[in-house]
Amino acid sequence: MRIGTRGSALALAQAHETRDRLMAAHGLSADDFEIVVIKTTGDRILDRPLKEIGGKGLFTREIEDALLSHQIDIAVHSMKDMPTIQPDGLVIDCYLPREDVRDAFVSSSFAGISDLPQGAVVGSSSLRRRAQLAARRPDLQLVEFRGNVQTRLKKLEEGVAVATFLAMAGLSRLGMLHVARGAVEPDEMLPAVAQGCIGVERRADDAQTAALLAAISDRDSTLRVTAERAFLARLDGSCQTPIAGLAELAGDQLRLRGEILRPDGSEVIAGERIGPSSDGAAMGTDLAGELRGRAPSDFFDWS
Numbered sequence: 001m002r003i004g005t006r007g008s009a010l011a012l013a014q015a016h017e018t019r020d021r022l023m024a025a026h027g028l029s030a031d032d033f034e035i036v037v038i039k040t041t042g043d044r045i046l047d048r049p050l051k052e053i054g055g056k057g058l059f060t061r062e063i064e065d066a067l068l069s070h071q072i073d074i075a076v077h078s079m080k081d082m083p084t085i086q087p088d089g090l091v092i093d094c095y096l097p098r099e100d101v102r103d104a105f106v107s108s109s110f111a112g113i114s115d116l117p118q119g120a121v122v123g124s125s126s127l128r129r130r131a132q133l134a135a136r137r138p139d140l141q142l143v144e145f146r147g148n149v150q151t152r153l154k155k156l157e158e159g160v161a162v163a164t165f166l167a168m169a170g171l172s173r174l175g176m177l178h179v180a181r182g183a184v185e186p187d188e189m190l191p192a193v194a195q196g197c198i199g200v201e202r203r204a205d206d207a208q209t210a211a212l213l214a215a216i217s218d219r220d221s222t223l224r225v226t227a228e229r230a231f232l233a234r235l236d237g238s239c240q241t242p243i244a245g246l247a248e249l250a251g252d253q254l255r256l257r258g259e260i261l262r263p264d265g266s267e268v269i270a271g272e273r274i275g276p277s278s279d280g281a282a283m284g285t286d287l288a289g290e291l292r293g294r295a296p297s298d299f300f301d302w303s
């Protein structure tokens with residue numbers, strides 16, 4: 001089986017995790033797999049904010065093309081970075097057990113958001129994190145912080161900013177949880193839709209691969225991410241849109257929280273739904289409809 005992935009350390013860790021789970025589920029060895037590294041447009045352009053170069057598909061298009069042309073059999077993705085609709089002929093219906101969904105607060109000088117002094121400089125290129133931070137702490141100064149984890153940590157060291165945020169899941173998969181000064185609870189900063197979830201994409205007509213993947217797909221992840229992505233889909237989430245969403249399971253009850261923000265944090269519209277876990281998609285769509293309805297007419301007019 002050929003596994004397609006981006007070449008970043010995080011992407012490779014996720015590809016290895018997927019391979020290891022397939023090996024364990026089916027009694028296969030590493031020799032039964034080939035990891036195929038694919039460079040994407042998003043990997044090539046490192047010097048500009050993502051929102052300027054246009055959309056989430058930037059990190060997936062080349063990988064999906066490789067799937068469609070049978071150069072690879074599966075593609076491993078951070079579901080947080082995936083558009084809500086896949087190209088014709090491809091499906092994602094395999095979600096691995098979810099990692100920590102929270103954001104990490106990273107700083108060598110301060111212990112958390114509330115410890116940051118007035119006007120402190122915080123680095124982040126995430127539209128969501130920037131908007132959430134601005135909403136809570138309008139005094140802070142935000143600077144763009146793109147690049148991989150090492151690059152961002154180096155910028156902190158150089159004093160470009162005094163703090164930044166990363167996903168706990170990414171740090172955990174890289175074996176770098178020690179750089180997190182603490183985890184930010186979802187009440188404080190609601191995570192991105194599908195944060196911490198690895199999804200596996202395949203060709204829709206590839207029944208053999210579908211059967212292999214079914215054995216490693218996690219039910220709880222699937223229920224939660226389905227609700228979150230239905231919420232995102234109904235909001236037509238793009239890179240221009242600060243949106244957060246998190247579904248949690250308690251037994252067979254699903255609690256879905258969602259919020260949309262103005263990029264400058266001047267307005268936050270939040271809501272939640274609780275219902276049976278089998279209704280996740282409907283709850284997501286419904287919650288998104290409510291938030292849309294509550295948003296002023298110029299709210300989605302950001303570009």
Ligand SMILES: NCc1[nH]cc(CCC(=O)O)c1CC(=O)O
Nearest residue numbers: 078080166167169170195196197
């Ligand atoms: N947008 C980049 C990205 N996509 C997925 C993760 C982390 C892993 C995950 O959320 O599954 C990250 C890095 C980050 O936000 O710190």
